Amino acid sequence: MAYKISRPKRTLGDQAFFPEAAKGMALTIRRFFKNTFSKEENKVIATVRYPDEVRDYPERFRGVHRLTHRTDGSPRCVACLCCSTACPAQCIYIEPAEYDTDDPRAGYERYPRVFVIDELRCIFCGYCVEACPCDAIRMDTGVHVPASFDRSHFIFDKETLMSIPGKDGTYVTENPRHEPGDPTHPGITREQGH
């Protein structure tokens, strides 16, 4: 059964849109004078004077990335490449390297000799954070990438990523796994296997 949708009835004034346009213009002019000449507390301004004023970001805001630290200041990252594999924008570049042979982590895990994120290409999806098995990369800094006209300012290298604290001011995170060399470590190495 066909269903007929009746056309809305519009007057000539509605069709011409002039009255509505005039109303909108009157509101704009009223606000202009009110916000220009009245006292500060009487002004109605929906915008902020960015960057001198910034709005509070919501609790779950994904800020710019940071690489977390171990207690000795080294990167928590083990260069497993999970984040760069998960990244849909392909904006993470990592070069893994081996620890020195006298380091307890040698043969068990690697470290990122190079770790770069192109923050301009990033879509801030958070997949890299979800993919990381070590809590080594976070987006809890509470800040966004500073504006710049220079493309190179958006290429964050390892040192830059490690220099940014979380919004609570901390750098160190706990390893959700065993630390190589600690007494609770099961002694698994790449050679011995599981």
Ligand code: SF4
């Ligand atoms: S937030 Fe998304 S796009 Fe940005 S680096 Fe992480 S995985 Fe890639």
Ligand code: SF4
């Ligand atoms: S940040 Fe995490 S997921 Fe990415 S390479 Fe390092 S340990 Fe792996």
